[in-house]
Amino acid sequence: MSESKKLSALPTGPAREVQIYAMGLGGGKPSVPVPMDLLEQKAREILAPRAYDYVAGGAGGEDTMRANREAFYRRRIVPRMLRDVAKRDLSVELFGRRLPAPVLLGPVGVQEIVHKDADVASARAAASLGLPFVLSTMSSRPIEEVAQSAAKVAESPRWFQLYWGKNPELTASMVERAERAGYSALVVTLDTHSLGWRERDLNHGYLPFMLGQGIANYFSDPVFRGLLEQPPEENPMAAIQLWGSLFSNPALSWKDIGFLRRHTRVPIILKGILCAHDAARALEAGVDAVIVSNPRRATSGWRHRGARCTAGRGARVERAHAGTFR
Numbered sequence: 001m002s003e004s005k006k007l008s009a010l011p012t013g014p015a016r017e018v019q020i021y022a023m024g025l026g027g028g029k030p031s032v033p034v035p036m037d038l039l040e041q042k043a044r045e046i047l048a049p050r051a052y053d054y055v056a057g058g059a060g061g062e063d064t065m066r067a068n069r070e071a072f073y074r075r076r077i078v079p080r081m082l083r084d085v086a087k088r089d090l091s092v093e094l095f096g097r098r099l100p101a102p103v104l105l106g107p108v109g110v111q112e113i114v115h116k117d118a119d120v121a122s123a124r125a126a127a128s129l130g131l132p133f134v135l136s137t138m139s140s141r142p143i144e145e146v147a148q149s150a151a152k153v154a155e156s157p158r159w160f161q162l163y164w165g166k167n168p169e170l171t172a173s174m175v176e177r178a179e180r181a182g183y184s185a186l187v188v189t190l191d192t193h194s195l196g197w198r199e200r201d202l203n204h205g206y207l208p209f210m211l212g213q214g215i216a217n218y219f220s221d222p223v224f225r226g227l228l229e230q231p232p233e234e235n236p237m238a239a240i241q242l243w244g245s246l247f248s249n250p251a252l253s254w255k256d257i258g259f260l261r262r263h264t265r266v267p268i269i270l271k272g273i274l275c276a277h278d279a280a281r282a283l284e285a286g287v288d289a290v291i292v293s294n295p296r297r298a299t300s301g302w303r304h305r306g307a308r309c310t311a312g313r314g315a316r317v318e319r320a321h322a323g324t325f326r
Protein backbone atom coordinates (compact mmCIF):
# COMPACT_ATOMS: atom_id res chain seq x y z
CA MET A 1 0.00 0.00 0.00
CA SER A 2 1.35 3.45 -0.85
CA GLU A 3 2.04 5.98 1.92
CA SER A 4 -0.80 8.22 0.72
CA LYS A 5 -3.33 5.39 0.78
CA LYS A 6 -2.24 4.51 4.29
CA LEU A 7 -2.79 8.11 5.41
CA SER A 8 -6.26 8.49 3.94
CA ALA A 9 -7.24 5.13 5.41
CA LEU A 10 -6.53 6.41 8.94
CA PRO A 11 -9.75 6.68 10.93
CA THR A 12 -10.27 9.78 13.05
CA GLY A 13 -11.63 10.55 16.52
CA PRO A 14 -13.13 7.69 18.55
CA ALA A 15 -12.60 5.23 15.67
CA ARG A 16 -8.86 5.94 15.81
CA GLU A 17 -8.81 5.38 19.57
CA VAL A 18 -10.50 2.01 19.17
CA GLN A 19 -8.02 1.10 16.43
CA ILE A 20 -5.04 1.90 18.69
CA TYR A 21 -6.44 -0.01 21.67
CA ALA A 22 -7.20 -3.01 19.42
CA MET A 23 -3.64 -2.91 18.14
CA GLY A 24 -2.46 -2.79 21.76
CA LEU A 25 -4.18 -6.14 22.43
CA GLY A 26 -1.61 -7.71 20.12
CA GLY A 27 1.26 -5.77 21.71
CA GLY A 28 1.33 -3.06 19.01
CA LYS A 29 1.89 0.62 19.64
CA PRO A 30 1.47 3.72 17.43
CA SER A 31 4.60 4.31 15.37
CA VAL A 32 4.40 8.06 16.04
CA PRO A 33 4.31 9.03 19.74
CA VAL A 34 0.89 10.34 20.80
CA PRO A 35 1.86 12.71 23.68
CA MET A 36 3.14 15.97 22.24
CA ASP A 37 6.07 16.23 24.64
CA LEU A 38 7.24 12.73 23.65
CA LEU A 39 6.96 13.65 19.97
CA GLU A 40 9.07 16.71 20.64
CA GLN A 41 11.62 14.65 22.55
CA LYS A 42 11.88 12.16 19.64
CA ALA A 43 12.45 15.03 17.22
CA ARG A 44 15.23 16.34 19.43
CA GLU A 45 16.88 12.91 19.42
CA ILE A 46 16.71 12.55 15.64
CA LEU A 47 17.43 16.04 14.32
CA ALA A 48 20.69 17.94 14.20
CA PRO A 49 20.67 20.35 17.19
CA ARG A 50 20.67 23.43 14.96
CA ALA A 51 17.77 22.12 12.86
CA TYR A 52 15.79 21.28 15.99
CA ASP A 53 16.43 24.73 17.44
CA TYR A 54 15.54 26.43 14.16
CA VAL A 55 12.10 24.83 14.30
CA ALA A 56 11.49 24.90 18.04
CA GLY A 57 12.92 28.32 18.84
CA GLY A 58 11.44 31.78 18.93
CA ALA A 59 12.81 35.28 18.92
CA GLY A 60 14.38 37.09 21.85
CA GLY A 61 13.66 35.48 25.19
CA GLU A 62 10.81 33.50 23.51
CA ASP A 63 8.28 35.54 25.49
CA THR A 64 5.84 35.63 22.56
CA MET A 65 5.86 31.83 22.36
CA ARG A 66 5.13 31.52 26.06
CA ALA A 67 2.42 34.18 25.95
CA ASN A 68 0.71 32.45 22.99
CA ARG A 69 0.50 29.19 24.90
CA GLU A 70 -0.74 30.87 28.04
CA ALA A 71 -3.41 32.70 26.04
CA PHE A 72 -4.62 29.35 24.67
CA TYR A 73 -4.65 27.78 28.13
CA ARG A 74 -6.92 30.57 29.34
CA ARG A 75 -9.59 29.53 26.81
CA ARG A 76 -12.04 26.95 28.05
CA ILE A 77 -14.88 25.20 26.25
CA VAL A 78 -18.23 24.73 27.96
CA PRO A 79 -19.93 21.77 26.26
CA ARG A 80 -23.72 21.55 25.96
CA MET A 81 -25.35 18.19 26.72
CA LEU A 82 -28.05 15.96 25.14
CA ARG A 83 -27.66 17.34 21.63
CA ASP A 84 -27.43 14.16 19.49
CA VAL A 85 -23.76 14.14 18.63
CA ALA A 86 -23.85 10.67 17.08
CA LYS A 87 -22.67 12.07 13.76
CA ARG A 88 -19.70 14.42 14.02
CA ASP A 89 -19.33 17.10 11.43
CA LEU A 90 -16.27 19.32 11.69
CA SER A 91 -16.54 20.57 8.13
CA VAL A 92 -16.48 24.25 7.23
CA GLU A 93 -16.89 26.22 4.04
CA LEU A 94 -14.01 28.43 2.93
CA PHE A 95 -13.76 30.34 -0.35
CA GLY A 96 -16.70 28.38 -1.74
CA ARG A 97 -15.22 25.01 -0.91
CA ARG A 98 -16.16 22.57 1.85
CA LEU A 99 -13.24 21.42 3.97
CA PRO A 100 -13.41 18.34 6.22
CA ALA A 101 -12.15 20.31 9.24
CA PRO A 102 -11.28 23.91 10.12
CA VAL A 103 -7.59 23.13 9.87
CA LEU A 104 -4.93 24.04 7.36
CA LEU A 105 -1.23 23.30 7.18
CA GLY A 106 0.36 26.70 7.66
CA PRO A 107 3.41 27.80 5.70
CA VAL A 108 6.63 26.38 7.09
CA GLY A 109 9.76 27.09 5.14
CA VAL A 110 12.97 25.13 4.64
CA GLN A 111 11.45 21.76 5.54
CA GLU A 112 14.43 19.88 4.11
CA ILE A 113 16.24 20.48 7.40
CA VAL A 114 13.84 18.04 9.09
CA HIS A 115 13.13 15.55 6.28
CA LYS A 116 14.54 14.92 2.82
CA ASP A 117 11.06 14.81 1.23
CA ALA A 118 10.34 18.25 2.72
CA ASP A 119 7.30 20.12 1.34
CA VAL A 120 6.40 17.34 -1.06
CA ALA A 121 5.73 15.00 1.87
CA SER A 122 3.63 17.47 3.85
CA ALA A 123 1.67 18.61 0.78
CA ARG A 124 0.88 14.99 -0.04
CA ALA A 125 -0.18 14.29 3.55
CA ALA A 126 -2.49 17.34 3.52
CA ALA A 127 -3.96 16.27 0.18
CA SER A 128 -4.66 12.77 1.49
CA LEU A 129 -6.79 14.34 4.24
CA GLY A 130 -8.41 16.97 2.02
CA LEU A 131 -6.95 19.83 4.08
CA PRO A 132 -5.46 22.98 2.50
CA PHE A 133 -1.69 23.05 2.32
CA VAL A 134 0.04 26.44 2.35
CA LEU A 135 3.35 26.32 0.52
CA SER A 136 5.96 28.75 1.82
CA THR A 137 7.92 31.04 -0.48
CA MET A 138 10.91 29.51 1.34
CA SER A 139 9.99 25.94 0.41
CA SER A 140 12.64 23.37 -0.29
CA ARG A 141 10.99 22.25 -3.53
CA PRO A 142 9.64 24.49 -6.28
CA ILE A 143 5.99 25.59 -6.47
CA GLU A 144 5.30 23.41 -9.53
CA GLU A 145 6.89 20.21 -8.20
CA VAL A 146 4.95 20.36 -4.94
CA ALA A 147 1.69 20.98 -6.84
CA GLN A 148 2.22 18.06 -9.22
CA SER A 149 3.17 15.68 -6.46
CA ALA A 150 0.21 16.60 -4.22
CA ALA A 151 -2.25 16.46 -7.14
CA LYS A 152 -1.30 12.83 -7.68
CA VAL A 153 -2.65 12.05 -4.21
CA ALA A 154 -5.89 14.03 -4.39
CA GLU A 155 -7.26 17.27 -5.79
CA SER A 156 -7.32 19.19 -2.53
CA PRO A 157 -6.71 22.94 -1.99
CA ARG A 158 -3.21 24.36 -2.15
CA TRP A 159 -2.42 27.95 -1.24
CA PHE A 160 0.81 29.86 -1.83
CA GLN A 161 2.41 32.01 0.87
CA LEU A 162 4.26 35.04 -0.39
CA TYR A 163 7.21 36.79 1.17
CA TRP A 164 6.90 40.05 -0.70
CA GLY A 165 10.41 41.14 -1.62
CA LYS A 166 12.01 44.17 -3.19
CA ASN A 167 11.81 43.20 -6.87
CA PRO A 168 8.26 43.66 -8.28
CA GLU A 169 8.91 41.54 -11.39
CA LEU A 170 10.11 38.65 -9.22
CA THR A 171 7.08 38.99 -6.91
CA ALA A 172 4.73 39.01 -9.91
CA SER A 173 6.50 36.01 -11.39
CA MET A 174 6.10 33.91 -8.23
CA VAL A 175 2.47 34.91 -7.78
CA GLU A 176 1.68 34.02 -11.38
CA ARG A 177 3.60 30.74 -11.20
CA ALA A 178 1.54 29.77 -8.15
CA GLU A 179 -1.76 30.56 -9.86
CA ARG A 180 -0.73 28.65 -12.99
CA ALA A 181 0.22 25.64 -10.84
CA GLY A 182 -3.26 25.54 -9.28
CA TYR A 183 -2.70 27.30 -5.94
CA SER A 184 -6.10 28.73 -5.18
CA ALA A 185 -5.28 31.47 -2.64
CA LEU A 186 -2.39 33.82 -1.94
CA VAL A 187 -1.28 34.19 1.69
CA VAL A 188 0.81 37.33 2.08
CA THR A 189 2.97 37.28 5.21
CA LEU A 190 3.39 40.82 6.50
CA ASP A 191 5.23 40.37 9.74
CA THR A 192 8.68 39.28 8.59
CA HIS A 193 10.10 42.47 7.14
CA SER A 194 13.30 41.80 9.08
CA LEU A 195 14.97 38.76 10.59
CA GLY A 196 14.13 38.13 14.21
CA TRP A 197 16.81 38.16 16.90
CA ARG A 198 16.70 34.40 17.34
CA GLU A 199 19.05 33.55 20.14
CA ARG A 200 19.19 29.81 19.44
CA ASP A 201 20.01 30.32 15.73
CA LEU A 202 22.54 33.02 16.50
CA ASN A 203 24.17 30.74 19.03
CA HIS A 204 24.60 28.06 16.35
CA GLY A 205 25.58 30.71 13.78
CA TYR A 206 22.94 29.04 11.62
CA LEU A 207 20.62 30.42 8.98
CA PRO A 208 19.73 27.63 6.51
CA PHE A 209 19.08 30.00 3.60
CA MET A 210 22.74 31.02 3.66
CA LEU A 211 23.54 27.39 2.88
CA GLY A 212 21.22 27.52 -0.12
CA GLN A 213 18.42 25.65 1.68
CA GLY A 214 14.79 26.80 1.35
CA ILE A 215 15.35 28.96 -1.72
CA ALA A 216 14.15 26.56 -4.42
CA ASN A 217 11.44 28.97 -5.58
CA TYR A 218 14.07 31.63 -6.31
CA PHE A 219 16.56 29.33 -7.98
CA SER A 220 13.78 28.00 -10.26
CA ASP A 221 12.34 31.41 -11.10
CA PRO A 222 13.01 32.82 -14.58
CA VAL A 223 13.06 36.44 -13.37
CA PHE A 224 15.46 35.61 -10.52
CA ARG A 225 17.71 33.62 -12.83
CA GLY A 226 17.68 36.50 -15.31
CA LEU A 227 19.16 38.78 -12.65
CA LEU A 228 22.24 36.56 -12.26
CA GLU A 229 25.35 36.52 -14.38
CA GLN A 230 25.74 32.77 -13.87
CA PRO A 231 22.98 30.24 -13.07
CA PRO A 232 22.64 29.27 -9.35
CA GLU A 233 23.92 25.76 -10.13
CA GLU A 234 27.24 27.27 -11.26
CA ASN A 235 27.57 30.04 -8.71
CA PRO A 236 25.36 29.32 -5.69
CA MET A 237 27.03 31.96 -3.49
CA ALA A 238 26.13 34.79 -5.89
CA ALA A 239 22.56 33.48 -6.06
CA ILE A 240 22.31 33.31 -2.25
CA GLN A 241 23.63 36.87 -1.99
CA LEU A 242 21.08 38.08 -4.52
CA TRP A 243 18.32 36.33 -2.58
CA GLY A 244 19.51 38.07 0.62
CA SER A 245 19.41 41.47 -1.04
CA LEU A 246 15.85 40.99 -2.37
CA PHE A 247 14.12 38.87 0.27
CA SER A 248 12.20 41.43 2.29
CA ASN A 249 10.78 44.83 1.56
CA PRO A 250 10.22 46.90 4.71
CA ALA A 251 9.00 49.83 2.59
CA LEU A 252 5.69 48.16 1.68
CA SER A 253 2.50 49.95 2.66
CA TRP A 254 -1.26 49.61 2.20
CA LYS A 255 -1.18 51.32 -1.18
CA ASP A 256 0.89 48.42 -2.56
CA ILE A 257 -1.88 45.83 -2.12
CA GLY A 258 -3.34 46.83 -5.51
CA PHE A 259 -0.17 45.49 -7.15
CA LEU A 260 -0.98 41.97 -6.01
CA ARG A 261 -4.62 42.30 -7.06
CA ARG A 262 -3.45 43.18 -10.56
CA HIS A 263 -1.30 40.05 -10.74
CA THR A 264 -3.67 37.39 -9.44
CA ARG A 265 -7.33 36.45 -9.52
CA VAL A 266 -7.20 34.14 -6.49
CA PRO A 267 -8.32 35.30 -3.02
CA ILE A 268 -5.69 37.33 -1.15
CA ILE A 269 -5.21 36.62 2.56
CA LEU A 270 -3.04 38.81 4.79
CA LYS A 271 -1.11 36.81 7.41
CA GLY A 272 0.07 38.51 10.56
CA ILE A 273 -2.72 41.03 11.14
CA LEU A 274 -3.10 41.53 14.90
CA CYS A 275 -5.09 44.70 15.30
CA ALA A 276 -8.73 45.39 14.47
CA HIS A 277 -7.76 48.66 12.80
CA ASP A 278 -5.46 46.78 10.43
CA ALA A 279 -8.21 44.25 9.72
CA ALA A 280 -10.45 47.18 8.74
CA ARG A 281 -7.69 48.53 6.47
CA ALA A 282 -7.36 45.11 4.89
CA LEU A 283 -11.06 45.07 4.15
CA GLU A 284 -10.85 48.54 2.59
CA ALA A 285 -7.84 47.47 0.54
CA GLY A 286 -9.96 44.73 -1.02
CA VAL A 287 -8.32 41.65 0.47
CA ASP A 288 -10.44 38.58 1.08
CA ALA A 289 -9.35 37.36 4.51
CA VAL A 290 -6.81 37.71 7.29
CA ILE A 291 -4.86 35.15 9.28
CA VAL A 292 -4.34 36.28 12.84
CA SER A 293 -0.90 35.10 13.82
CA ASN A 294 2.10 36.63 15.45
CA PRO A 295 5.68 36.08 14.42
CA ARG A 296 7.14 34.29 17.39
CA ARG A 297 10.19 33.71 15.23
CA ALA A 298 10.44 37.30 14.14
CA THR A 299 10.11 39.10 17.42
CA SER A 300 9.59 38.75 21.11
CA GLY A 301 7.19 40.78 23.15
CA TRP A 302 4.63 41.53 20.45
CA ARG A 303 1.04 41.31 21.44
CA HIS A 304 0.00 37.72 21.91
CA ARG A 305 -3.22 36.08 20.87
CA GLY A 306 -5.06 36.88 24.05
CA ALA A 307 -4.27 40.57 23.83
CA ARG A 308 -6.90 42.94 22.57
CA CYS A 309 -6.71 45.86 20.26
CA THR A 310 -9.40 48.50 20.56
CA ALA A 311 -12.45 47.68 18.49
CA GLY A 312 -12.94 49.22 15.09
CA ARG A 313 -14.79 48.00 12.05
CA GLY A 314 -12.67 44.87 11.92
CA ALA A 315 -13.16 43.85 15.54
CA ARG A 316 -15.11 40.77 14.55
CA VAL A 317 -12.03 39.54 12.75
CA GLU A 318 -9.85 39.74 15.84
CA ARG A 319 -12.09 37.35 17.72
CA ALA A 320 -11.35 34.56 15.30
CA HIS A 321 -7.95 33.07 14.67
CA ALA A 322 -8.58 33.37 10.95
CA GLY A 323 -11.52 35.15 9.40
CA THR A 324 -12.87 35.74 5.95
CA PHE A 325 -14.62 38.97 5.11
CA ARG A 326 -17.15 37.40 2.81
Ligand SMILES: Cc1cc2nc3c(=O)[nH]c(=O)nc-3n(C[C@H](O)[C@H](O)[C@H](O)COP(=O)(O)O)c2cc1C
Nearest residue numbers: 054055106107108109136137138161189292293294
Ligand atom coordinates in the same frame (compact mmCIF):
# COMPACT_ATOMS: atom_id res chain seq x y z
C1 LIG B 1 10.25 26.35 11.22
C2 LIG B 1 9.20 27.36 10.88
C3 LIG B 1 9.21 27.92 9.61
C4 LIG B 1 8.22 28.84 9.27
N1 LIG B 1 8.21 29.36 8.01
C5 LIG B 1 7.24 30.23 7.65
C6 LIG B 1 7.20 30.73 6.32
O1 LIG B 1 8.01 30.38 5.49
N2 LIG B 1 6.21 31.61 6.01
C7 LIG B 1 5.30 32.03 6.93
O2 LIG B 1 4.41 32.82 6.60
N3 LIG B 1 5.31 31.54 8.20
C8 LIG B 1 6.26 30.67 8.57
N4 LIG B 1 6.28 30.17 9.84
C9 LIG B 1 5.25 30.61 10.78
C10 LIG B 1 4.08 29.66 10.81
O3 LIG B 1 3.39 29.63 9.57
C11 LIG B 1 3.06 30.08 11.90
O4 LIG B 1 2.56 31.34 11.62
C12 LIG B 1 3.75 30.10 13.25
O5 LIG B 1 4.28 28.83 13.53
C13 LIG B 1 2.81 30.53 14.39
O6 LIG B 1 1.65 29.86 14.36
P1 LIG B 1 0.29 30.67 14.33
O7 LIG B 1 0.23 31.31 12.95
O8 LIG B 1 -0.74 29.63 14.51
O9 LIG B 1 0.38 31.69 15.37
C14 LIG B 1 7.24 29.24 10.21
C15 LIG B 1 7.24 28.65 11.48
C16 LIG B 1 8.21 27.73 11.82
C17 LIG B 1 8.17 27.13 13.19
